[in-house]
Amino acid sequence: MPIRTLLLSLWWLLPAALHAQQVLVCDGATRFPIRDVLVSADGKPAGQTTWQGYISLSGPFQTVSFQKKGYVPEKLLREEVLRDTVFLFPAAHYLDEVVVVGKQTVDxxxxxxxxxxxxxxxxxxxxxxxxxxxxxxxxxxxxxxxxxxxxxxxxxxxxxxxxxxxxxxxxxxxxxxxxxxxxxxxxxxxxxxxx
Structure with missing residues (x-):
């Protein structure tokens, strides 16, 4: 009887283990969900976010990339993606290069x-x-x-x-x-x- 109970409990827990992880993708400035973000896991396309900003990630993967026009692309490890919301920041807030020029020398x-x-x-x-x-x-x-x-x-x-x-x-x-x-x-x- 104990073996049968063990198999039955494993049967009920198996779908929970195989269930895909829901990840929320939000705008870093406004904190609103972003739709249609291209997501790829280990370089393979995983889909796009829904209108609510969610995407389901299933299967084994090491890194996940998030891309959307107007936002800075983000590449995160599995642990970073599964434990928190992913924030993408608008590309308008980023500088490519900063050059500092001194006009006055100080003794x-x-x-x-x-x-x-x-x-x-x-x-x-x-x-x-x-x-x-x-x-x-x-x-x-x-x-x-x-x-x-x-x-x-x-x-x-x-x-x-x-x-x-x-x-x-x-x-x-x-x-x-x-x-x-x-x-x-x-x-x-x-x-x-x-x-």
Whole structure:
């Protein structure tokens, strides 16, 4: 009798396991369902969404692609599709490329000199006995922080190249431009046949 009960329960659970998963496709800006979205599972067409924005996905698949004119195409994994609503965003809200152009250069070292000094090396807590302060002498944290600031300053001096008169960022930019120009000349010379 237990085997018969087990088979009967499996018979009733089988259609639920084979039932297709309903996925809702909505507009990312307005949150309204989108109709007639082309859906493909693993590169094979799976159909289009209904007027309510639903599509039934059945069978094994790894990735699902959603495409509609006027929207950015979306490709999602199975786990992402089955656990939530899929949102497609209008293509009008996307930029292909952003170019940033600087019109004004700022002298960082000059600004640094104008800024007030607020670090541990320049400012000490005021002491009542002149320069002698027993509390600072015994404060391990203050000594540790002071050593740490000194080490960081040395590292930043090396990184900034304070010995040089040219700004390190501009120097790196010019050096990269020269390397790119040299590479293009080498490629140009390599293309030309030798006489």
């Amino acid at each position: 960082g070292r000059g600004m640094l000199k104008k800024m007030p000094k607020r670090d541990i090396l320049e400012k000490r807590p005021p002491s009542s006995l002149g320069e002698f302060d027993l509390g600072l002498m015994l404060d391990k944290r203050y000594r540790r922080d002071r050593r740490h600031v000194e080490q960081l300053r040395e590292i930043f001096k090396k990184m900034d190249g304070l010995d040089e008169k040219e700004d390190p960022v501009l120097k790196a930019y010019r050096q990269t431009q020269l390397e790119l120009k040299a590479d293009s000349l080498l490629q140009k010379n390599a293309r030309q046949p030798s006489p």
